[in-house]
Amino acid sequence: MRLMPYTQSEPKSFTVIAGRRILDWTLDAFRTNGLGRFVFIGGYLIDVVRAGYPEFDVTENKDWANNNILFSLMHAREHMAQGFYASYTDTLFRPRAVAALRDSPHDITLVMDTAWRERYRFRSQHPETDAEKMIADGDRVTTLSRDIAPLQATGEFTGVMRMTAAGAGQFVEHFDWLYRTHGQEGIFVGKPFRMAYLLHQLEHMVQDGVEIHCTAVPGEYYEIDTVEDYHLAKAGWEKYAKA
Numbered sequence: 001m002r003l004m005p006y007t008q009s010e011p012k013s014f015t016v017i018a019g020r021r022i023l024d025w026t027l028d029a030f031r032t033n034g035l036g037r038f039v040f041i042g043g044y045l046i047d048v049v050r051a052g053y054p055e056f057d058v059t060e061n062k063d064w065a066n067n068n069i070l071f072s073l074m075h076a077r078e079h080m081a082q083g084f085y086a087s088y089t090d091t092l093f094r095p096r097a098v099a100a101l102r103d104s105p106h107d108i109t110l111v112m113d114t115a116w117r118e119r120y121r122f123r124s125q126h127p128e129t130d131a132e133k134m135i136a137d138g139d140r141v142t143t144l145s146r147d148i149a150p151l152q153a154t155g156e157f158t159g160v161m162r163m164t165a166a167g168a169g170q171f172v173e174h175f176d177w178l179y180r181t182h183g184q185e186g187i188f189v190g191k192p193f194r195m196a197y198l199l200h201q202l203e204h205m206v207q208d209g210v211e212i213h214c215t216a217v218p219g220e221y222y223e224i225d226t227v228e229d230y231h232l233a234k235a236g237w238e239k240y241a242k243a
Contacts, residue, residue, distance in 0.1 A: 002125075002226045003090075011045045013089035014052070015224060017233050018241035022224060023053075025092050030085065032095035033102050039079045041072050042089075067184075067194040070201050074175055080168040088159035092222040092237055097160055100215040107167030108212045110134070110141065110202070115219035116156035125226045132157040132199045134214060141212040144203040155214075157199060158221050174205050 001007075006015050013023035020028075027038065040056040042049055043064025050058050057079065061072045073086065085101060087093070097111045112134050113119075120128050133153035135143040144157060163171055178201065182193040189200045206212050220240060222233040 003224065003230065004227075006227070006230065007044075009045070010048055011042060011089070012224065014048070015090075015230065017092060017222075017224070017230075018237045020241075022092060023089060026087055026089065029093055029095045029098050033098045035085060035098070039076050039084075040089075041075050043072075068196055069198045070175070070196045071194050073198060074172075077172055077175075080163070080172060081165060083162070083164040083168055085162045086160070088223075090224050091159055092224070092233060092240075093158060093160055093217070094220045094240065097158070097215075097217045097220070100217065101160070101162035104162065104213065104215055106139075106211070106213040107164045107170070108205075108210070109162050110212065110214045111158045111160040111221075112136065112155035112214040112216050113158050113219065113221045114155040114216045116153075116221075117150060118219065119222065119232075122232055123226075123228065125228050126223075132159075132197070136214050139213045139215065141202075141206055141214050144199050144206060144212075146199070155216060157202075158217070159198070170205070170210055171201075174208070174210070175201060178204065 003012055003015065014021050038056050039059055040049055041059045041061055043061040046058065046060050059075045061075045064072065085098065101109050101111060116131060117128065120126065120131065128150045129146060132146060133148040134141055134155055134157050135148060135152060136154040178188065178193065182188050184194040185192045188196050202212060222237060224230050224233050
């Protein structure tokens with residue numbers, strides 16, 4: 001809704017930045033690193049995605065209006081067993097972020113933008129308190145929370161991540177345990193579990209002793225959540241498009 005009118009007849013991922021859809025920038029970042037099989041999880045205007053990208057394995061989240069990122073991701077659990085890469089579909093990032101994930105020796109690795117505050121200086125509709133912040137000790141993640149004070153944060157989680165088969169197994173096992181404990185409607189981090197963010201489960205895993213690591217990318221990342229973000233990304237991404 002916050003990106004209307006650009007999302008009136010197409011999903012957010014179809015929004016054009018620097019001459020290409022957000023989704024095409026995402027695909028390029030993965031394809032440049034030799035990754036070519038894509039599972040798209042969606043609900044809103046999902047038939048537009050099917051028509052535009054017939055090569056995708058499309059997994060439909062039919063209840064998308066009543067759940068959130070974590071539940072949406074878990075619609076693709078059958079594709080996770082051998083390990084996977086994942087990203088949000090309203091973000092711009094460079095192939096080098098995926099390359100850093102590819103080279104990580106760890107089972108769960110997240111991409112962290114260490115120059116995130118530079119971006120937030122211009123986001124009047126998105127205060128720093130909204131950022132999915134992280135604290136890391138070296139490359140080991142110790143905390144993930146929006147509540148981290150900006151000056152204490154090592155960086156912002158970009159939503160781009162990789163899990164090996166072992167990491168994916170831990171992730172799915174942890175989700176199932178949380179689901180057995182809370183169901184869809186049980187309160188988890190102040191809201192029904194079905195409304196949890198990916199960040200919430202990752203933080204729960206960290207506090208439960210699961211090792212999660214990160215790789216740092218300073219900038220070269222945009223989230224397009226509002227019309228203001230759209231204009232900021234258009235101006236800022238042009239330099240990368242010409243590189």
